[in-house]
Amino acid sequence: MNLRSDEWYGGDDRNSYIHRAWMRRGLPSSAFEGRPQIAIANTASDLTPCNAHLNEVAQSVKQGVYEAGGIPHNLPVVSLGETNVRPTAMLWRNMAAMAMEEMFRANPIDGLVLLGGCDKTIPALLMAAASVDLPAVVVPGGPMLNGTFRGATLGCGTDVWKLSEEVRAGRLPRDTFLRSESSMIRSRGHCNTMGTASTMAIMAEALGMTIPGIAGTPAADARLLEGAHTAGRLAVELVQEDRTVSRVLTAGSFHNAIVALAACGGSTNAVVHLLAVAGRLGLELGLEDFDRIGKDVPLLVNLQPAGTYLMEDLFRAGGPLAVLAQVRDLLDPQAVTVTGRPLVDELDVHEVWDPEVISSRESPLIADAGIATLRGNLAPDGAIIKPAAASPELLVHRGRAVVFDSIEDFRARIDDPDLDVDASSVLVLRGCGPKGYPGMPEVANMPLPQKLLEAGVRDMVRICDGRMSGTAYGTVVLHVAPEAAAGGLLALVQDGDEILLDVPARRLELLVDDAELAARQVSATTLEGYADPARGWERLYVDHVLQADRGADLDFLVGRSGAVVGRESH
Template structure:
């Protein structure tokens, strides 16, 4: 950093006048000595710890380890809380509040005298929200994740968060698993603090932060209770001080090359489809040109390299012990941009150049992958003019090409009321269609896209069907599920026009999704839908703001007025 450039913190703590007196004096009430205001970097520790967010329950201790590193490197660490989004606890869906947390982070960083920030997140929406807010302010930034919890245990075998829940639930509904066994599995599923130990959205985003060079190696995989997680926190505290001193801001690291590497890693690890929304939103805050189509183009030749639930067999502990994300990136190296920048090393190649793989069953090679088809399929057709996505690594290859008649549910409540009815007109060739669950329609775009199969089909041994919606699904979920249909049904997208019995054609390899209804009939239905629509927006509060300003899924579901950063300067200051 240039010697002539004054740090943000010194605008508050440097002046030898009334304003400086006020800032310094109030901070000294916390027991801080005079010399910590001598111009050293002030590091904000942005913490989403909460007892209502079990994934993040270990972050209070992690913050202390970050502080140790900051003090050691000559900085002043100041921890502050922001909203915490517990995926398993929040209603109606944590995604509704991702943008609110992003606003909380952005304004907390801009309004307070900090020179750099370490983001402490874990549960699904906390990491992307924190990065969105930090990207808008563009300070030196690092991510330290909560880390995955220990493997679940049930009757002597490993079980995985979410993934096995869906399997057990369907088994109970099919009559093949007693309720007492279901509840016994519940007791063994979550055995420690930390995020899902499957490759859900939390582990996906932690790995992608590492792949983009804004988190230290092994941040994505070290278990929450492992001592290595504390070492990562300590080293991140030291590194953030160095980044401030060199003025290495988030925009210097999150380049187009970094996003491209992240998308290819997303495919290789079998990562969550939710990452599509989050990476689009983060890129939008930075002004990086990233399109929905890029997720297909960049992953078309990337196979699945990690044998991990829900796309494979193992869990996050096994991935970490096998060599973590560096081992994966080393295998993926021919497809990565080795020169992309990284905070801890000159380039991202430094993260994986000397990595070793210790278990070739967990981390495979390009020549012998887990599955040849991975990544994100971006579909086009008259049902999704704005696009739709599918995660083929979690789907059934037998359904990659499919033609069937629609069974339509107008809402998630409608689905829950009728899915187990013996009178439901459905067979294994049908396509389950769920409407009203997009960004505005729910609102918040819930994780209900992996609809439960009809009970009468489960009882016959049917384990997968083609499912289609404008909703999301958990990264821990699996099945032949088409998601994020845009534009959504609540604003009159073609999904709203589908009726029971309509034929739908899906061709995954060709990336097509079409409703076999004439353009004239589609136009007539659209006119009828518009005339009959009685959808009402929330009357007040944040939900009203969300519905009025949220963008569609193909644009990342950010708010229209938050796209693009506004920097770290405070418009007006007074005391």
Template sequence: MNLRSSNWFGRKGKDGFIYRAWMKNQGIPTDMFEGKPVIGICNTWSELTPCNAHFRDLAEAVKKGVLEAGGVPVEFPVMSLGETLVKPTAMLYRNLVSMDVEESIRANPIDGVVLLCGCDKTTPSLVMGACSVNLPTLVISGGPMLKGHWKGRDIGTSDVWRFDVASKLGEITPAEFLEAEACMARTQGHCAVMGTASTMAAMVEALGLSLPNNASIPAADARRKVLSQLSGRRIVEMVKQDLTLSRILTRKAFENAIRVNAAIGGSTNFVIHLLAIAGRIGVDLELDDFDRFSREVPLLANIQPSGQHYMEDLYYAGGLPALIKEMSAIIHLDAITVNGKTIGENCQGAEIYNPDVISTMDRPFKAESGIVVVKGNLAPDGAVMKPSAASPQLLKHSGRAVVFENIEDYHARIDDPELDIDGNSIMVLKNVGPRGYPGMAEVGNMALPKKLLEQGITDLVRISDGRMSGTGFGTVVLHVSPEAAVGGPLALVRNGDMITLDAHKRSLELHVSQEELDLRRAIWAPSEPVQSRGYVHLYQMHVEQAHLGADMDFLKGGSGKDVSRDSH
């Protein structure tokens, strides 16, 4: 077994002395450096990332497994992104964390790595970084929190949007609003619904990067620690087998993930993260593939926000293995996974225990699912929608634009009684894309004006170059590319322009003549960068557009090239 770590700990003389001696101050005996695989445990634990605040316990479980299998566990931290706290948006720093992960792995004596991730951006950023080094890698998600209980009913993160509307309409009091927030996030773990965090956990399981049932075991369930310990054992064997990321992340694995995402009603953020991961590992994946491989895949998982139930219910109903087995006719069952078995073998004995939570292909929960990619003169490079969370009657709709130039403009005018908007209008938000915000914030599912809510109107077509939370819902067109900040057609839309969305025909059209658009473009001017220094400046200068994954142009490709150097 040719171990990468032997370039450090197998050295003779002064260099080997230094590498081993300082590690020994942690109480590590000499024989631990004699030909044993060194397993890095990449931890995103942070009290500023509440979803991941239990990761110290999971890391200890991983260490047990690594030791049992004859490996040497070494835990290391990387920057952690808490979706609920980080400003201006956690997405701004996804690429930075990926760089932290890549360089931390590359620079240190690590033979294999376990990624501990849960909150939305921690999963794609860690996987992206690991892809750029291409060592044997296994992912453990933190698991969803248990569903909340308030006034006799179950609640989860998607209810935040409902509580907000109810509060604006005076249907719940400020005291009830405060009480509900304490009842919702009542255990450790990430969002209890199929938001982005759960979607990412499902993504890594569908890609083959985690052990079976990683996606849905609740964070508070002891079986999450068992999975972590078993993962610790398995990563040692992966090193011995040289089962690297590039052997698992094949084109087949990506197609499987897209189809599974459709069947679970996963977040639209799945698109931008999977594109970025594919770019790092060198798999040719395009935006249109998300429409192509999710088309005709029905919604099988009855999980909020597209359904009624919660992630823990998905686990009790059989988990992702049961759902994938039901999809076996359209899954590449021969795709290899981290446990050395194929995804088909991993699902062979799975059963559906609750058909109300996991339905069948012939009797699905909803016929419409997946990711719809719309294109047209308003989005030449594409935009995305989640039809399972949209209002069916709005999937084909024409209306006049009500335009907000940026998020500050939206906040300033949305509840102005004089705002010229009605139930047929289409809300348009500009300059919230990768460069424009910067960081492409989750503001695309704009809250409706209070005066429309009071009329009983609960949904409008909303269009932006930003993203929305995976816990959100509505008829929302997102990731419009090119974005307004780089001069995309979205930048030229004005109040009163007619727009037609036809999700069935995959089209998004602005009904303005080319001559008029040319006149508008002649007077359009790009805004200045937000910052002239530091990471944010680097991001704005190098971030790619949404349809390419919003990664930095200089980070794509080149996985596996080890540029570590001996500094002594």
């Protein structure tokens, strides 16, 4: 077995002496003699509350690595907490992935165990591992336990949006709303709805990058530690068999992830993350693939925000693999997992134990639940919508635009009683794309005008070049490409313009004639809303970020770079 770490530790010269001596710290000499060195890429951080428990998970991974004959190393990596980081965690996903990639390559590492939980951590870990292409396995940190308030379950994220809108509508006292705060986050773990964190854990499993069956295990469940131990053992096996990321992740793997995304009612954010991971591998994956593969995939998981239950319920009902067992015929039969076996071969033992949570193929919640890709003059490079989270009566809609030039403009005016808006209007928010904000924040699910909420309106068509939280819901068109700040037609939309949304026909059109559009110029207030950072990461990001239809990665990070270090030190 040829180990990459032997380039550091093998031999009797000065360099190998230095590498071994500084790493000894009580280790025996046998630790450097043909034993796989496994890095535990750990996103634990007190400021990423959803990942704070991952240090305990890392200890179980270490035990598994030792048991299998490897040497484990805790490697803290950049951690992004969705709830705290401003202006948006998405601004630093690529930075985190780049820093992780460089550390994986720079250190004497033969294999990786990737510990992630909160929204951007699993995508960044997968992007980095794909780029360096070492053997790797993902251990998702798991969702928190179900919260309850006033005798009812409380879904973190989704119920925040619902309750806060009820406060704005005057139907819920603010002090009651605030009392729910301590009930919502009941335990360690990430969001317990089918938000982005839960979705990306399921995506990692559907891609084949986890121990089969671990995704969705609650963070407080002892079986997560058992799975982490097994993952540590497997990491050593992956190195011994040279089963690298690129040998697991194929076009078929992404096919399976898209099927899982639809069947589970997953977050729209998975689209931009899967595109970015595929780009790192040099695989061709586009928005059309989400529409084509997701078409006619039924929604089987009855979880918030598209349904009723929460992740703890999904786990007891059989978990994500029980869902995939229902749509086995739609999966790629050749795509393998980190075990080396096809994903479809892992499904036989997974049954549905609660049909209220996981519907049968014959009685789905929605017959066609895939992410829809829209095109038209407003989005020539594509935009997406999640029909499962939308109001059916709004999926074909024509209305006049009410335009906001930035999220600050929106917040300043949306509750103005004199705002010219009604239930048929189309709310348009621009300046929120990868370049314009920068970082593509989760603001596309705009709160509705207070006067309409008070009148009983609960959904409107909304269009934005940004993203929305995976815990959000509504008839929201997002990821519009090109964004306004990159020359997209969204920059020229004016109040009163008619917009056509036709999801069945996959159309998104600004109904203004070409001559009129040719005569328009981007207004000064629109331009003032775009980001123009002077220095640092934000400047690098704005100059090099790709559009949403290409995963919003940086242009110079697309493609695999491998594990070879350019130069040797000392």
